[in-house]
Amino acid sequence: MTKGVYKIMNYNFNEIEAKWQKYWADNKTFKAKNQSDKPKYYVLDMFPYPSGAGLHVGHPLGYIASDIYARYKRHKGFNVLHPQGYDSFGLPAEQYAIQTGQHPAITTKENIATYRRQLDQIGFSFDWSREVRTSDPKYYKWTQWIFIQLFNSWFNYNTNKAENISVLIDVFNNEGNANVNAACDDDVEIFSANNWKNFSKAKQQQILLQYRLTYLAETEVNWCPALGTVLANDEIVNGVSERGGHPVVRKKMTQWSMRISAYAERLLQGLDTVDWTDSLKESQRNWIGKSVGASVTFNVNDHEETIEVFTTRPDTIFGVSFMTLAPEHELVSKITTPEQKAAVDAYVEATAKRSERDRMADVKTISGVFTGAYAEHPFTKKQIPIWIGDYVLASYGTGAVMAVPCGDQRDYDFAKHFGIEILNIFEGVDISEQAFADKDKTIIANSDFINGMNYKKATKRVIYELEQIGQGEGKTNYRLRDAVFSRQRYWGEPFPVYYDENGLPQMIDAKYLPIELPEVEKYLPTETGEPPLGNATKWAWDTEKNEVVENEKIDNKTVFPLELNTMPGWAGSSQYFNRYMDPNNDEAIFSKQAIDYWQQVDLYIGGSEHATGHLLYSRFWQKFMFDKGYVNHDEFAKKLINQGMILGESAFVHRIGFNFGKTVGSKVDFSKDDLKNIQYLRDKYSIIKNVYISNDVIIYLRKTFNKPESESEIEHMNLRKSLISYFLKPIEEEILKFNLEGKVMVNTMMMNYFKTHVPVKYVNTKNELNWEKLRQEDKQYKNAEFITNKENKYICKRDVEKMSKSKYNVVNPDQICVDYGADSLRLYEMFLGPLEQYKPWNTAGITGVHGFLKKLWKLYFDDNGLKVTNTEPTKDNLKTLHKTIKKVEEDIENFSFNTSVSTFMIAVNELLAQKCTSKAILQPLLVLISPYAPHVAEQLYACVEFGKYIQPDELPNDYKGISEVAFPKFDESYLVESSKNYPISFNGKMRFTMELPLDMSKEDIEKAVMAHEKTQEQLAGRTPKKVIVVPGKIVNIVG
């Protein structure tokens, strides 16, 4: 047999896939045009961070789903935009640079090359001409540009949108700031127009900074001096850095912030207009954390200061019996009485020592101290004791609460604990056991002017009364904080900012962008604690030449120092979806024509881990861009789907260890050496190193009977004993050697068990470990001893976990593409289960879909070559095809890709059984399959088209391929049946089926069923009480 013939008859996926991938690339098959008569459709994936580890099988899941949808939409006649790029700034590359000195740009480039190779081999229909990389100066030029736009804007609450800062300056010039209703810092001073005009330029700049959408502010951060960097909360464990265990201190730093809080309400409202999952919307709502209530001002006895609190329950104001301040509250030191000072100071100090984590974790302990001071109730003028307590958080609201023990469980617990009065202001409610927090059932009592009112009415009235006496107003509070936008890192976007002679930030004119990252010797912070950019020698801005110049030229007259911080990871990803529309534009972030055509993302697919980070910041920037008129939608993604994670099946090897007990008794004396030797034994045998025990043996060892009774129990314990004696032998020898006999006891009932991850590639589907190979290839196991079971097999324990390098359970798609092909991989990833669900990966199962593709091939080719003919399709052929069209179309529209794969399998099984060779069936079938398995579909489609086996390089130049062939039209008439196999149930239980015509009347069906011999058999002489006939569905006989 010649090789050429061999190729035709068999499904040679490696060759087919490589050739078609090249064909698509050469012909720019998936290049999207910015102008078209077709309707547009924008399908987007969350772009990846190109890590050094490359892709594992979990990564492409969402990309495959979006690719299927994109290809489907092309078949449906849409002009589809389906781009891909890289979120290529980030910490791992910088970490690697610190360790090796390798420039992050180089590692990033290499990693991207790996990603690209891996993505290409899966056969995605990406338009690579639109690729973006966030670390590319051509791209981050526009990230810097947006930063400047934000700097030059402020948020006007009256118009509820961002406006140009010049508008605000005009207002200041005309009337000062008293009537400005803007998102701004808390401590803005009130000034008149005249004041403003007389302020120095520097002072004016400082004031404007308090209004800008991006601004410099003092922020409290977790500073790690040893690492020279700020750490996130979860990078700190027990008060020291997770990495290296260095001390961490709270420190105030001047950093750029983004005034996202200005958009809190619009970010919340906007959620109602997008088709995103409920869980995702819910997390964003939680994150924004809107609460409606009132702010109330309490006067403090004998002090000028007042305490402002926020409450969601102004209706319970007559139930206030004390106030609680956060220990950090600035008033604490001012109002504490001399008698209470010692106690308060001690409490404040103790609180400061506890990390935020500790404080949050410890919810049960009630603690607090009385300050000795009293506030005055705004209505009753009663004296209210002021306490401090760490259940009140300085960072939320005003850091103070009016405590209403009867209506709030925490206040209730606090009051009970310290014996503070608990007033009951609820009609007919017992509060002797717990607080009553149900707003809806509230009827107010003992509350002066609001007695008998419900929650809503009372709230309204109290706010009105508070406003009358000038001690409060209705207020809405948001949990959403402004976002810190500075990072003390090298590998991020530089700010287009220099600092003038007054140390105030100035924006570099947009026409000089990008400001490129400078070269540095070291990627670590400087010795003086400045960010890594502080190492750059050429990092100053010349305002005359408008270029970056050497630091030594800084004279603070025309040459100024540049900003040393860089932007955070989310900067580059917050507008990338719009940049894809026109990614090579040097004149603008995108052309008007491009944004007018593509509008917004129609379908966005990505992981749910970005729910409150990327997806919130992007919405914020999009709303800003909308306010400025750059984009025409204030939500960037119409529909969003979260793909679930693919989990790995980790494998474990086991070790055991023994515990040693000292013999108790007055006769036993332990010398110093004895104690030392016992410690030595404990250290050595608490885990027996290098001895690994098969999991079934471990299960055996773990099963013990304290009082073995039955024969099998006794036998089990005897066997166990002999097994253990094997491990005990060396230990007993050492005990003898140290003369410790009789002084120590080895506990064989309570042993220590340890499990360790072992690379899954050494474990087969029967969970057997190839320990010989492991010992050869992994140094760690070079001298290891493996205790096997009776069959001489070593069995591993398996567990489903997140796929990660550290768990040794990653499965690489490269090998799968080699062994089974990209089409098999694509089908299998979809076949695993619903897109949004978490599911474990099991490579063994891929033979199922691979077998399907081979069967598909056999539908078109046999030993004699192509089988497809122009014969008329049979009724059954048409039925199979149209049933498949219907189901697949519904499935894709519902993103239920797993069920389509089954549908294909059923269709191919049926057509093979029908011995179908009809082109009229077999060609449209390929269009259905094409989004899922594009390579094999393209190949077979071309073969059917030209009536012979044909290679991509033999195709005529004007051949268009399958990608834009119209999706087959579903025709209901082929599915119309004349009869139905009715299930016949008795009392709801199906007993047998009966073939009956569909146009049969209810009465006739009943007659036919009753006449059936099996019906009489089932009834056994009984007369049915009732016969339910649902035509076309079911017959149920009751009685």
Next chain:
RNA sequence: GCUGAAGUGGUGGAAUUGGUAGACACGUUGGACUUAAAAUCCAAUGGACAUUAGUCCGUGCGGGUUCAAGUCCCGCCUUCAGUACCA
């Protein structure tokens, strides 16, 4: 605690507005082909009882509605994810 998602064979998972539970695969077992292996093909496969016919049980648990419930209602349990002393 709150919010969201989910509990179906040995495994991944199907099941439209309530209407034949377990589609389609994996795995397992048996068989065919082969010197053998691979590949391929055929058959069986929720559990229990039964020679067969068939019967009973079965979608996390307990109730309910209905001729009929995996699906609807009420009350629980478990798992996963997010979030948290949010005033």
